[in-house]
Amino acid sequence: MKIAVNYGEFDDLPILDKSRELENYLGEEICVESLKSEPFLLTVTQDMKKRASTYDVISFxxxxxxxVVEKRGILDLGGLIENKATTYDTIEGLNGDFFENYLGYNAWYNEKTQxxxxARGSGLIAIPGAHSGGAVLNYRQDILDKYHIPVPQTWEExxxxxxxxxxxxxxxxxATIYGNTKGFFPIFDWYNRLVSLGGKQxxxxxxxRSITSCANSTEGIKAYNLIKDLLPFMPKDALDTTLEIGKEKMLQGEIAMQINVTSFTMPGDFYDRNSSKVYDTIETEQIPGEKGFRGVGYGGGLSWSIPRNAKNINNSWKCIQFLASKTxxxxxxxxxxTTPMRRSTVQDTNVQKAQPWIRCMEPIIDRAVEPEYFYIPEAFEIAAIINDIIRTGLQNELEASLVMKELDKKINEVLIRGGWKLNG
Structure with missing residues (x-):
């Protein structure tokens, strides 16, 4: 049984821990491979032309x-649920224990809307089990208390x-930003501000086949200006800060407030007394936002799918149910x-004791959103454009409207080249 996971998101570690138990359950040996996103996708798409897939289970x-989905490269799991051995955990998960919002953006798929x-006609292309995620505000309670600052509810605060x-x-x-994380920078900082202001890109x-970038909006401009306004009060290397460096600054007590995404930064590390200087003062909350949009931010996460040409579909189905189980x-x-897929996990007192940040995650996962461009083939190219243009704009202190216009122009050029019609 070959299981492929996305590199850098730590989904391989617990599988390797439980490998013997999983092998006994499946009756065969397992092999776990961790692949970077683009090579991973290339392997999966090439496998669709072969008689048998390289992998039996893939994180999706x-x-x-x-x-992949539009070309029917992975199975609709609906038939397996109806006709094959389905565990109680899986049934309970689909009936409410899996976060419904997460199922909506990373499990169900509607062929008509692509x-x-x-909705009517949707197929279940994956089940949760790798990890979910959400945008959070990590902050030092001792610093806020010292200056009598309440937890910020809005971005102005x-x-x-x-x-x-x-x-x-x-x-x-x-505060600081993750200014040098390629496609992640706009997700962590600009995008989280955009959607929590009520905007869309x-x-x-x-x-x-009709989609248009509209970053040059009231919300898009404000999201940029909020970062630009704060830049002089951040570390001088903020625009060069990687995920690793930014996280380390928080662990060492150099940053009072930081926007993180739990899929990538593992908030539990901030509470670890062995690695964090702020383990006893750190807290986690929803990100700021406009009234009605506070807490709305990037979600992320990965689910489990089965390639259509997997060698042993019955065992692949058993495998992903094991990986999606409550235990x-x-x-x-x-x-x-890692961020849970199930409400029962978030609500479990033992889990909350081990990972204190989990207590606030239910409403965050419930309101998490994905960037719209994630659903089109040009996603990686668009992510790079957003990153480069916003970062360059901030480096050169450019006006927000000029930056957002350039962003729309470059992205829409990519869309036209890809055969998309612009919507207005």
Whole structure:
């Protein structure tokens, strides 16, 4: 049994821990491979032309929809649920224990709209089990208490608090950004501000082959300006900060507030007394936002799918149910701090004790969203454009409207080249 996971998201570690138990359950040896996104996708698409897939189980992301799902490269699991041995955990999960919002954007797929979501005609192309995710605000309660600052509810309050801390606290910056993370920068910082202000980056429909970038909006401009306004109060290397460096700054107590995505930064590390200098003062909350949109942010995560030409579909089905089970979800969350797929895991008192940040995650996962461009083949190219143009704009202190216009122009050129019609 060959299981393929996405590199850098730690989904392989708990599987390897439980490999003997899984092998006994399946009656065969397992092999787990961790692959970077683009080579992973290339292997899966090439395998669709072969008699047998390289992998028997794959971790699935929405960014693969056009290349893999539309070409029927993975199984609709509905038939397996009806006709094969389905565990109680799987049934309970699909009936409410799996986060419904997560099922909507990373499990159900509607062929007519060519978008995720459960509706008439939708198929179940994956089941949760790798990890979910959500945008969170990590902050030092001791610093906020020292300056009598309440937890920021809006981005204006966030900026005001960060400026006050940077100006007053020696050796501690109020906030920073992940400015050098390629496609991740816009997801962590600009995109989270955009959607929590009530904005969207695209209009149109994927199913109608009509989609247009509309970053040059009130919300898009404000999201950019919120970062630009705060940049002088961040570390000088903020625009060069990688995920590893930014996380380390928080662990070492150099940052008072930080926006993180639990799929990538593992908030549990901040609470680890062996690696974190702020383990006893760190807290986790929903990200700031406009009224009605506070807490809305990037979700992310990966589910489990079966290639259509997997060698032993029955065993692949057993495997992904094992990896999506209650016991496995709790184990990997407690040990590795991966974001749960199940409400029962979030609500479990033992899990909350092991990972204190879990207590706030239910409403965050319930309201998480995916960038619209994730559902089209040009996703990686668009992510790079967003990153480069916003980062360059901030480096050169360019006006927000100019940056957003350039962003729309470059992305729409990519869309036209890909055969998409612009929507207005």
């Amino acid at each position: 992301a929405p960014v693969w929809i056009q290349q 978008m995720p979501g459960q 966030f900026n005001e608090a960060a400026k006050k801390i940077t100006s007053s606290e020696s050796g501690v910056y109020g 695209f209009r149109g429909t994927v199913g109608g 496995f979800d709790k184990y990997r969350c407690m040990k590795y701090g």
